[in-house]
Amino acid sequence: MGSLPIQATETIRFGTEATYPPFEFLDENNELTGFDIDLAKAICAEIKAECTFSNQPFDSLIPSLRYRRFDAVIAGMDITPDRQEQVDFSMPYFENSASFVAAKNQPFKSAADLKGKAVGVQNGSTFQTYMIDKFEKHGVTIRPYETIQNAFLDMTNGRVDAVFSDTAVANDWLLERGKGEYGHLGETIRDAEYFGVGYGIAVRQKDALKDKIDTALSTLKANGTWQTIHDKYFPE
Ligand code: GLN
Incomplete structure (x- = not known):
């Protein structure tokens, strides 16, 4: 019997708009960084998935998510009733005003x-x-x-x-x-x-990814990772 094929790790493709510091921006080395990016990477680590990011205009993020160009959007995006007609959101991960x-x-x-x-x-x-x-x-x-x-x-x-x-x-x-x-x-x-009621991570409607992201977010809030990322970008 041949050896089992190596299980491909899940990849979560995130869409974002990287001119939104401190949530998503390009640093001096042109690397994508920010609160949302660190949080997305921590979520992927929890899910044991690989993370990729695409950067494109904010108003194209939801259409591209629906066209499956990526699997999730993290972009300082408010969870609003209007958007909820088109996409599902994770639990709120940041309080906005x-x-x-x-x-x-x-x-x-x-x-x-x-x-x-x-x-x-x-x-x-x-x-x-x-x-x-x-x-x-x-x-x-x-x-x-x-x-x-x-x-x-x-x-x-x-x-x-x-x-x-x-x-x-x-x-x-x-x-x-x-x-x-x-x-x-x-x-x-x-x-x-x-x-809305804070920022959420958008996924396609009824996508099982929502539950995985919510479970990961709950863990990251409970174990202090969310707070560590917060304090990195919002030093008091
Ligand atoms: N929070 C605003 C919204 O959800 C703007 C987000 C952004 O420009 N990245 O519409």
């Missing part, structure tokens, strides 16, 4: 003063939907960007007056590039209808 960022020397002091102003958002994001629903009718121009970093850049060039994004990503930008000249405009916003 939304923030406006603007120059500190602006005359406007709250989001209510943005009438007649332009606000940058990530294309395909929950922030874009929120702005269209709540602000467009009040004369706010909403500018979608392929990456949120370009929205921030255009704010520094004066092409948009504010940027609306994830609080954790806004804080990272403020710390790295805001140079003390920019800050949060008004309070952070939590609105489950738009921003």
Whole structure:
């Protein structure tokens, strides 16, 4: 009798959008890194699977997942009712909220003063939907960007007056590039209808991968790995 074939390890192909520090970004050596990437690798280690990553625009991630270009999406993605009509999500793995960022020397002091102003958002994001629903009718121009970093850049060039994004990503930008000249405009916003109940890992509907990911996430939360990854990217 011949020897049994070596069992191929399972491969989980993740899709992401790597201009979203501290969740996913390319480091100085052009290596994909960040909280989400470390978490995905830890999940794969738990499942004893191999992990691969594809990097592509945020608004193409769910369509590509559905077309089986990859098996899961980890991209700071809010678990929203709209998206749940197209994909399933893991349990929430990160608590989110939304923030406006603007120059500190602006005359406007709250989001209510943005009438007649332009606000940058990530294309395909929950922030874009929120702005269209709540602000467009009040004369706010909403500018979608392929990456949120370009929205921030255009704010520094004066092409948009504010940027609306994830609080954790806004804080990272403020710390790295805001140079003390920019800050949060008004309070952070939590609105489950738009921003859901935290970030989730998206998988195709009814894919058994969801249960494996959830079991791995529970273990990583219980054994301190989640916290270690958190503290690496969010040092207090
Ligand atoms: N958290 C936002 C969303 O889910 C934006 C995520 C992102 O741009 N990577 O739509």
